[in-house]
Amino acid sequence: MCFRGFVLVLGEQREAVRLFNNPGAQECADVIMSAASKRRAVIVLGVCEVSYRGRTSSELARGERLVIVKEDGSLLVHRTWGYKPVNYMPPGAMVYAKSDSGSVVISAKRGSESMRVVFHKVYLAATLNFRDDSSFEQKGTEAQMRDAVVFYPELVEKGLRVLTHEFQVKSGFVDLMALDSRGRLVAIEFKANPAKTADVNQLIAYVSRLRALSKERGIRGVLAAPSINKAARKLLVDSGLEFKRLDKDECLRVLEEFKPTMSLLSFIEKGDEHSA
Amino acid sequence: MCFRGFVLVLGEQREAVRLFNNPGAQECADVIMSAASKRRAVIVLGVCEVSYRGRTSSELARGERLVIVKEDGSLLVHRTWGYKPVNYMPPGAMVYAKSDSGSVVISAKRGSESMRVVFHKVYLAATLNFRDDSSFEQKGTEAQMRDAVVFYPELVEKGLRVLTHEFQVKSGFVDLMALDSRGRLVAIEFKANPAKTADVNQLIAYVSRLRALSKERGIRGVLAAPSINKAARKLLVDSGLEFKRLDKDECLRVLEEFKPTMSLLSFIEKGDEHSA
DNA sequence: GCCTAGGTCCCGTTG
DNA sequence: CAACGGGGCCTAGGC
Numbered sequence: 001m002c003f004r005g006f007v008l009v010l011g012e013q014r015e016a017v018r019l020f021n022n023p024g025a026q027e028c029a030d031v032i033m034s035a036a037s038k039r040r041a042v043i044v045l046g047v048c049e050v051s052y053r054g055r056t057s058s059e060l061a062r063g064e065r066l067v068i069v070k071e072d073g074s075l076l077v078h079r080t081w082g083y084k085p086v087n088y089m090p091p092g093a094m095v096y097a098k099s100d101s102g103s104v105v106i107s108a109k110r111g112s113e114s115m116r117v118v119f120h121k122v123y124l125a126a127t128l129n130f131r132d133d134s135s136f137e138q139k140g141t142e143a144q145m146r147d148a149v150v151f152y153p154e155l156v157e158k159g160l161r162v163l164t165h166e167f168q169v170k171s172g173f174v175d176l177m178a179l180d181s182r183g184r185l186v187a188i189e190f191k192a193n194p195a196k197t198a199d200v201n202q203l204i205a206y207v208s209r210l211r212a213l214s215k216e217r218g219i220r221g222v223l224a225a226p227s228i229n230k231a232a233r234k235l236l237v238d239s240g241l242e243f244k245r246l247d248k249d250e251c252l253r254v255l256e257e258f259k260p261t262m263s264l265l266s267f268i269e270k271g272d273e274h275s276a
Numbered sequence: 277m278c279f280r281g282f283v284l285v286l287g288e289q290r291e292a293v294r295l296f297n298n299p300g301a302q303e304c305a306d307v308i309m310s311a312a313s314k315r316r317a318v319i320v321l322g323v324c325e326v327s328y329r330g331r332t333s334s335e336l337a338r339g340e341r342l343v344i345v346k347e348d349g350s351l352l353v354h355r356t357w358g359y360k361p362v363n364y365m366p367p368g369a370m371v372y373a374k375s376d377s378g379s380v381v382i383s384a385k386r387g388s389e390s391m392r393v394v395f396h397k398v399y400l401a402a403t404l405n406f407r408d409d410s411s412f413e414q415k416g417t418e419a420q421m422r423d424a425v426v427f428y429p430e431l432v433e434k435g436l437r438v439l440t441h442e443f444q445v446k447s448g449f450v451d452l453m454a455l456d457s458r459g460r461l462v463a464i465e466f467k468a469n470p471a472k473t474a475d476v477n478q479l480i481a482y483v484s485r486l487r488a489l490s491k492e493r494g495i496r497g498v499l500a501a502p503s504i505n506k507a508a509r510k511l512l513v514d515s516g517l518e519f520k521r522l523d524k525d526e527c528l529r530v531l532e533e534f535k536p537t538m539s540l541l542s543f544i545e546k547g548d549e550h551s552a
Numbered sequence: 553g554c555c556t557a558g559g560t561c562c563c564g565t566t567g
Numbered sequence: 568c569a570a571c572g573g574g575g576c577c578t579a580g581g582c
Contacts, residue, residue: 016340017321017399019295041356042341043319045293045404055469055575056416063408064292066319066344072357080317080406081348083366083562090359090577113575124294124402128321130356132339140332142558166581170511171473172556173581192558193331196570202557207475229570248332270507304563331560359577366562418573448571466571470553479574505555 020125025099028122030081032069032097032106035127039071044104050077050087054113060087067106067117069095075108077117089115140248142192145224146175148251149188151258153178155251156188156224156244169213171205184218185210191225192248196230199223204239296401301375304398308345308382309375311403315347320380322398326363327351336362343382343393345371351384353393365391415525418468421500422451424527425464427534429454431527432464432500432520433516438502445485448478460494461486467501468524473508475499 020031028044044067060077065086068076070197072091081084089095093110097135104119146165153160159181167187176188187210189203200223207221208239221241228236228243235244296307304320311318320343326336336353341362344352348367355362365371369386405515422441429436435457443450443463452464452531463486465479476499483497498519504512512519 019297019400021295041342045402049410052575056414058412058414058575060412061410063410064404064406065408066317066404067438068354070354071358074357074359076354076359078344078346078352079408081346081350081367083350083352083364084576086412088359088575090575091357124295126321126400128340128342129354130340132341132355133340134325134337136334136336136362138332138560140335140560168581171477193560198571201481203475231570258480328560335558360559360561364560366560391560413573416575469575470554474556507555 014129016063016129016131018127018129022136023122023125024123025102025119028119028125028179029097029099031125031127032095032104036069036095036097041071041128041129041130042069043067043124043126044069044106044119044122045124046104046119048077048117048119050115050117052087052113052115054111054115058087062120070108073108073110075106075115075117087115088115090114095193121147139252140192142175142190144255145190145192145246145248145251145260148254148258149176149190149224149246152254155246155254156222157181160186169206169209171209172202174206180220184220185214185216185220188218188222188224190246191223193225195225195228195232195243197229197235200232200236200239200241203236203241207241290405292405292407294403294405299398299401301378301380301395301398304380304395304401305373305375307401307403308371308380312345312371312373317347317406318345319343319380319400319402319404319406320345320395320398321400322380322395324353324393324395326391326393328363328389328391330391334363338396339480343380343395349384349386351382351391351393363391363393365389415528416468418451418466420531421466421468421522421524421527424530424534425466425500426451426524428530431522431530432462432498433457437461445489446483448482450482450486456496460496461490462496462498464498464500464520467499467524469501471499471501471504471508471519473505473511475501475517476508476511476517479512479517483517 007044025178032042047064049062052058054163066078073093074091075089075095076085077091081264089108089110093108097106106117108115149155150162153162163177165176167177174187175190178186178260180186187206203221204225207219210219222244224244224246226248307320317352323340325338328334342354349371350367351365351369352361353363365384365386369384371384373382382393384391425431426438429438437455440455441452443453450463451466454462456462463482467475479497479499486495499518500520500522502524
């Protein structure tokens with residue numbers, strides 16, 4: 001069965017998808033421009049080639065691909081394999097489409113970068129009038145590990161008192177500054193993933209900076225992560241720093257437990273802001 | 277105009293795209309499973325919710341989205357904005373689809389990670405039988421900058437002689453080792469992008485390692501990049517290291533010029549391998 | 553605007 | 568297999 005050259009409207013109460021089957025070059029360009037003006041996304045399936053000039057430059061010869069023009073100006077060229085788009089523009093690009101001697105030319109500009117997709121044949125174009133206002137909730141991030149320790153410092157060690165977070169030193173930001181039970185400063189760096197040498201280097205830089213600042217020799221550095229690789233552990237220990245295994249799930253349990261308190265705290269903080 | 281419930285085949289000589297308009301849950305699941313068995317990509321437009329468990333965990337409530345199931349098992353859930361998929365599985369996932377009480381459930385597993393997309397309504401499914409064997413060529417990478425300097429060391433400075441590249445020290449690999457006109461060792465670190473403090477830290481680690489190894493105090497460290505940010509430059513200079521501006525385009529010109537020589541060299545190297 | 557750091561980073565390369 | 572570094576990284580948050 002092969003139908004050609006008509007438009008389909010899909011969606012029950014509303015026109016969520018409008019399909020253009022085997023559109024001509026001019027029609028396809030019009031569809032893209034019209035969607036862009038209404039801030040709607042478009043997908044295009046067909047035979048194209050792509051060139052990019054900007055941070056590097058690249059050429060992609062003719063092939064069949066899926067192109068997505070999104071409502072924020074991002075532009076993705078996907079092959080039928082691979083996580084990443086083979087070519088793209090991040091959000092914020094100005095996207096234009098025109099017909100040029102039988103081809104559809106989509107060009108995108110963003111600062112000093114530019115991209116050009118030339119479609120020699122378009123099998124299908126579809127404009128998307130999508131509703132999607134759901135929030136995306138994620139659990140188990142590095143920030144949440146840090147929050148868990150703020151609320152329950154014993155996750156790292158007994159007697160720990162939290163001083164501040166995101167403490168700025170010359171070489172960056174220390175995730176958490178605390179005092180241990182013997183009154184020594186502790187710089188804590190959290191990693192949600194197995195700690196690597198780069199993470200240790202980061203902690204080394206922070207602690208050496210802190211030691212330079214305070215002349216206090218007793219400053220401790222703790223790398224808190226679910227695990228640490230061998231080379232990293234050796235470098236850590238050789239540098240006089242410590243590793244503390246911190247389980248993501250345990251952190252999440254703590255956060256769940258402290259949720260009421262957290263809400264209360266956030267209420268109090270807001271109150272302070274008003275009275276300040 | 278509103279057509280419902282038929283299949284469309286697009287593509288001139290070949291069935292490049294097969295469209296399923298408003299498919300039922302069972303039909304859609306079958307389409308996905310059949311495409312998976314033939315290693316073909318599928319796109320699905322419709323109303324879905326997504327959950328993910330793995331390195332973190334996430335929930336995405338109901339909304340209209342584009343889902344791409346690729347032939348290598350990667351699975352992307354795209355909203356109508358943003359460069360990145362809101363949920364995804366990288367290549368290598370096992371993807372299954374089934375119909376469950378009127379919904380299409382797509383599940384993907386990959387090691388300890390799993391993802392589940394439930395479509396409450398599918399507007400459109402399309403299987404892609406795409407041909408795309410074009411190579412993707414990119415110019416202006418860090419490796420190419422290094423190669424340019426190997427062939428024309430004067431890009432960094434007069435009288436420089438290249439010794440080796442990717443020289444391993446404890447803290448990593450020095451991009452390029454060379455001797456300057458006065459016989460001093462030079463460690464060169466290339467960056468294709470504006471150099472940051474992290475890059476300087478890397479070079480500091482390398483040079484201090486080299487100095488420890490050779491006891492030679494005259495070892496120089498050079499950071500070669502198109503530009504360097506202020507803080508990084510200060511850290512660099514304070515650490516007794518040097519910055520050399522290296523233009524990407526200039527490097528590319530050099531590579532173009534030396535292309536004949538490079539081919540010759542590669543031929544000779546191959547010959548060496550055979551004779552070795 | 554720059555800069556810093558996280559990411560379900562992905563991805564290739566190498567030991 | 569793990570480990571390491573690059574990426575047109577992208578993205579969020581500070582300043």
